[in-house]
Amino acid sequence: xxxxxxxxxxxxxxxxxxxxxxxxxxxxxxxxxxxxxxxxxxxxxxxxxxxxxxxxxxxxxxxxxxxxxxxxxxxxxxxxxxxxxxxxxxxxxxxxxxxxxxxxxxxxxxxxxxxxxxxxxxxxxxxxxxxxxxxxxxxxxxxxxxxxxxxxxxxxxxxxxxxxxxxxxxxxxxxxxxxxxxxxxxxxxxxxxxxxxxxxxxxxxxxxxxxxxxxxxxxxxxxxxxxxxxxxxxxxxxxxxxxxxxxxxxxxxxxxxxxxxxxxxxxxxxxxxxxxxxxxxxxxxxxxxxxxxxxxxxxxxxxxxxxxxxxxxxxxxxxxxxxxxxxxxxxxxxxxxxxxxxxxxxxxxxxxxxxxxxxxxxxxxxxxxxxxxxxxxxxxxxxxxxxxxxxxxxxxxxxxxxxxxxxxxxxxxxxxxxxxxxxxxxxxxxxxxxxxxxxxxxxxxxxxxxxxxxxxxxxxxxxxxxxxxxxxxxxxxxxxxxxxxxxxxxxxxxxxxxxxxxxxxxxxxxxxxxxxxxxxxxxxxxxxxxxxxxxxxxxxxxxxxxxxxxxxxxxxxxxxxxxxxxxxxxxxxxxxxxxxxxxxxxxxxxxxxxxxxxxxxxxxxxxxxxxxxxxxxxxxxxxxxxxxxxxxxxxxxxxxxxxxxxxxxxxxxxxxxxxxxxxxxxxxxxxxxxxxxxxxxxxxxxxxxxxxxxxxxxxxxxxxxxxxxxxxxxxxxxxxxxxxxxxxxxxxxxxxxxxxxxxxxxxxxxxxxxxxxxxxxxxxxxxxxxxxxxxxxxxxxxxxxxxxxxxxxxxxxxxxxxxxxxxxxxx
Amino acid sequence: xxxxxxxxxxxxxxxxxxxxxxxxxxxxxxxxxxxxxxxxxxxxxxxxxxxxxxxxxxxxxxxxxxxxxxxxxxxxxxxxxxxxxxxxxxxxxxxxxxxxxxxxxxxxxxx
Numbered sequence: 001x002x003x004x005x006x007x008x009x010x011x012x013x014x015x016x017x018x019x020x021x022x023x024x025x026x027x028x029x030x031x032x033x034x035x036x037x038x039x040x041x042x043x044x045x046x047x048x049x050x051x052x053x054x055x056x057x058x059x060x061x062x063x064x065x066x067x068x069x070x071x072x073x074x075x076x077x078x079x080x081x082x083x084x085x086x087x088x089x090x091x092x093x094x095x096x097x098x099x100x101x102x103x104x105x106x107x108x109x110x111x112x113x114x115x116x117x118x119x120x121x122x123x124x125x126x127x128x129x130x131x132x133x134x135x136x137x138x139x140x141x142x143x144x145x146x147x148x149x150x151x152x153x154x155x156x157x158x159x160x161x162x163x164x165x166x167x168x169x170x171x172x173x174x175x176x177x178x179x180x181x182x183x184x185x186x187x188x189x190x191x192x193x194x195x196x197x198x199x200x201x202x203x204x205x206x207x208x209x210x211x212x213x214x215x216x217x218x219x220x221x222x223x224x225x226x227x228x229x230x231x232x233x234x235x236x237x238x239x240x241x242x243x244x245x246x247x248x249x250x251x252x253x254x255x256x257x258x259x260x261x262x263x264x265x266x267x268x269x270x271x272x273x274x275x276x277x278x279x280x281x282x283x284x285x286x287x288x289x290x291x292x293x294x295x296x297x298x299x300x301x302x303x304x305x306x307x308x309x310x311x312x313x314x315x316x317x318x319x320x321x322x323x324x325x326x327x328x329x330x331x332x333x334x335x336x337x338x339x340x341x342x343x344x345x346x347x348x349x350x351x352x353x354x355x356x357x358x359x360x361x362x363x364x365x366x367x368x369x370x371x372x373x374x375x376x377x378x379x380x381x382x383x384x385x386x387x388x389x390x391x392x393x394x395x396x397x398x399x400x401x402x403x404x405x406x407x408x409x410x411x412x413x414x415x416x417x418x419x420x421x422x423x424x425x426x427x428x429x430x431x432x433x434x435x436x437x438x439x440x441x442x443x444x445x446x447x448x449x450x451x452x453x454x455x456x457x458x459x460x461x462x463x464x465x466x467x468x469x470x471x472x473x474x475x476x477x478x479x480x481x482x483x484x485x486x487x488x489x490x491x492x493x494x495x496x497x498x499x500x501x502x503x504x505x506x507x508x509x510x511x512x513x514x515x516x517x518x519x520x521x522x523x524x525x526x527x528x529x530x531x532x533x534x535x536x537x538x539x540x541x542x543x544x545x546x547x548x549x550x551x552x553x554x555x556x557x558x559x560x561x562x563x564x565x566x567x568x569x570x571x572x573x574x575x576x577x578x579x580x581x582x583x584x585x586x587x588x589x590x591x592x593x594x595x596x597x598x599x600x601x602x603x604x605x606x607x608x609x610x611x612x613x614x615x616x617x618x619x620x621x622x623x624x625x626x627x628x629x630x631x632x633x634x635x636x637x638x639x640x641x642x643x644x645x646x647x648x649x650x651x652x653x654x655x656x657x658x659x660x661x662x663x664x665x666x667x668x669x670x671x672x673x674x675x676x677x678x679x680x681x682x683x684x685x686x687x688x689x690x691x692x693x694x695x696x697x698x699x700x701x702x703x704x705x706x707x708x709x710x711x712x713x714x715x716x717x718x719x720x721x722x723x724x725x726x727x728x729x730x731x732x733x734x735x736x737x738x739x740x741x742x743x744x745x746x747x748x749x750x751x752x753x754x755x756x757x758x759x760x761x762x763x764x765x766x767x768x769x770x771x772x773x774x775x776x777x778x779x780x781x782x783x784x785x786x787x788x789x790x791x792x793x794x795x796x797x798x799x800x801x802x803x804x805x806x807x808x809x810x811x
Numbered sequence: 812x813x814x815x816x817x818x819x820x821x822x823x824x825x826x827x828x829x830x831x832x833x834x835x836x837x838x839x840x841x842x843x844x845x846x847x848x849x850x851x852x853x854x855x856x857x858x859x860x861x862x863x864x865x866x867x868x869x870x871x872x873x874x875x876x877x878x879x880x881x882x883x884x885x886x887x888x889x890x891x892x893x894x895x896x897x898x899x900x901x902x903x904x905x906x907x908x909x910x911x912x913x914x915x916x917x918x919x920x921x922x
Contacts, residue, residue, distance in 0.1 A: 060889065310905035448892050451893050454879075455878070512835075518870055519845060519846075519869075519870050520827060520869050520870060521847045521869055522867075522870075522872075522874065522881075523866070523867040523869065523879055526867060526869065527867075544904075545825070545828075546825055546826065546827040546828050546867070546868065547827075547867070549867070549876065550865040550866070550876045554865075558865060558876055560859075560877075562860075562862050691871045802823065802824075802825065802830065806830065806831045806832060806833040806838075807817075807818055807819045807823050807830035807831065807832060807841060808818040808819060808832045808833070809825070809832075809833045809834070810816070810832060810833065810834040810835075810913075811834055811835050
């Protein structure tokens with residue numbers, strides 16, 4: 001017999017939890033949902049656009065009646081649950097319907113707060129909470145003229161705007177001296193008020209309502225200072241309070257909301273609560289983003305997977321009034337320990353303030369142009385060090401130029417045919433369509449449905465902006481710590497720390513001990529864990545071939561047609577007649593049509609069958625050539641110019657230095673590919689300033705540059721320091737590589753790694769602390785003693801033979 | 812069915828790995844899961860023809876090495892929201908011996 005799950009509340013939180021549950025376990029429960037409203041589940045945050053006439057009710061339906069049928073969910077719509085009998089484990093509705101449960105989910109949301117003044121029960125006094133309220137507002141607008149909205153917060157202003165769109169004359173009454181005081185600071189609130197007044201709204205500030213007057217229907221609103229205004233309709237929008245009545249009467253511990261733990265369980269362990277009625281770590285949320293995260297964790301526990309905890313959500317706000325853009329998040333007021341970065345242009349109606357402490361964003365408030373809101377929010381959530389681009393921060397992401405973020409995010413103005421994702425050819429129209437047709441809310445869902453942002457990831461910011469544009473800013477952003485992949489809730493850092501402290505020694509052990517949701521991971525997490533193990537315990541040779549991508553497993557690059565390329569090392573870009581002869585002989589012997597000089601100063605041979613690889617490697621080995629690791633997340637090339645041996649401008653022996661660097665570091669596995677260069681003078685012919693580690697020789701010694709790359713987003717290096725000797729260049733290089741190997745996330749190149757941790761962090765480890773630098777270099781050199789076996793030689797001699805031969809040949 | 816052929820033994824394939832049966836009509840990939848189940852699929856991803864035998868095997872799926880499509884090993888069907896299939900071929904174990912039928916299962920045109 002299946003267990004029974006009863007859900008009280010047919011709103012976004014309850015149904016989202018049911019959806020998440022069905023995704024991971026369709027079979028466990030018979031599910032019954034009670035909803036007081038006679039509808040399916042609709043997107044409550046979109047009620048404002050419905051009132052304003054921008055959308056219809058049908059357009060904001062998330063789950064219609066058919067959905068409940070298709071998923072075998074019993075829906076009692078229009079029935080309000082009036083009591084919970086915890087002893088007999090059943091719920092009773094107002095019409096006498098009873099349902100017993102094994103587990104119960106309370107998702108009763110919140111009620112509008114009705115201010116306790118005389119006359120608050122007159123006809124024409126309503127709140128703004130559900131479809132019924134919207135219907136009565138639209139009806140009132142047809143017959144009446146004067147509307148008063150009490151409350152100048154988010155909800156009140158959206159209601160006022162909607163009523164004005166419906167043709168009413170609207171006055172907003174607010175107790176405080178500025179609008180939206182919880183989301184706006186003074187200047188932004190003043191600009192907002194001015195702009196709304198221009199549109200025709202009236203405001204009464206610092207006005208305390210004393211009573212509402214009328215015979216049957218409301219006629220006037222009376223204030224404490226003695227003044228009055230006419231009103232045919234009064235909308236109370238002063239706030240919401242968690243709906244805890246049912247839970248309280250059932251004896252479940254409630255404070256402001258129903259108190260839940262990190263797994264969304266109430267004090268009765270068979271009863272859960274999510275959404276606006278729940279109070280988690282002292283906070284009852286009134287926004288949508290948190291409930292998506294709550295739903296996920298709750299569903300997980302209902303499915304008895306027992307993993308994942310909810311740790312609270314950082315929230316941001318946007319006002320859904322067409323033509324008015326405002327955004328706020330975090331602590332945007334600040335105090336004496338914080339810095340304020342402010343940009344204000346009254347004529348253009350633009351205002352931005354960012355509150356910063358120790359080069360990290362604590363909060364932001366924006367008015368007018370909010371396109372960078374998502375970006376600031378990400379920087380805040382990820383605690384990114386902003387010192388590198390602080391001077392340009394206020395001008396937005398588009399003004400960061402070549403530091404790697406540059407991208408025009410003005411998605412709203414783009415045409416539907418504009419290409420957003422260049423890797424997979426996905427247009428703006430495709431994404432908008434996927435979001436609206438499939439009713440999706442998260443970046444991962446957009447990736448799954450459209451493939452946008454799922455390859456190189458450079459359009460992620462654009463996709464997020466687009467989602468925020470389509471969903472009204474309420475789309476679910478990633479949780480604070482991004483999980484490694486769908487197999488786990490653990491972040492990259494958490495996995496590394498566990499390997500460090502628990503000394504796990506295999507991919508499988510890590511996944512079992514850290515409660516992976518899948519039996520043996522996936523193509524995202526397994527290669528990452530394998531790398532972390534190889535990096536941590538080089539001496540144990542833990543490498544798991546089946547957790548490597550084909551290129552690293554076969555030590556050659558798979559090409560589009562299924563053949564492979566082979567690129568031997570040419571140390572520091574130097575070669576010899578003997579090596580060139582061996583390459584030419586191999587190309588002829590294996591009938592290779594394509595022989596290509598690579599960007600890294602070596603020669604690539606293309607078009608080999610997998611079975612031929614060991615043989616060509618053997619031929620190249622005989623000429624003294626080894627694997628160039630051109631296929632790996634590993635040290636690739638060290639590009640050089642000819643330096644002072646030949647060049648009249650050369651200041652040092654850049655070629656010799658390049659060879660030393662390459663001999664020291666070849667064979668090391670990295671989080672991502674790693675390229676170096678050494679230029680003999682500041683003319684920089686070896687392009688050292690777009691490499692992961694670049695050396696520019698100068699007359700007095702060597703400049704060391706870090707964190708550059710060509711590729712998808714060009715990033716020029718940062719200057720790390722100047723040193724005087726080659727020995728120092730080599731020591732800094734070893735230490736820098738090791739720091740990157742130990743700290744970067746798998747598949748994170750040095751450029752985004754440095755942008756995430758900040759250049760100062762690297763300087764602290766390598767420059768300010770010579771001891772630490774020496775230790776890092778020693779760890780790298782120790783690791784290298786286990787890494788510098790040529791993988792080609794081993795395989796040419798017969799290792800891993802199964803990799804290169806068919807199991808059977810037919811015919 | 813008379814076309815069962817022996818292609819090798821379980822130990823010829825690494826756990827969470829694959830080997831190729833090479834034939835003129837197109838290669839067949841033979842997979843082994845962590846719990847020693849064996850499956851056979853046409854070695855051609857329905858997306859852009861990537862060799863599934865070269866992908867990472869996880870659970871009862873393989874991730875294509877080209878663009879990371881996930882294909883179900885038991886039926887050859889792409890995991891939603893991707894759409895498509897690679898033909899699956901019957902496998903039966905006789906002790907350690909892997910027997911493969913060259914007549915694909917019904918249902919997928921990509922043989």
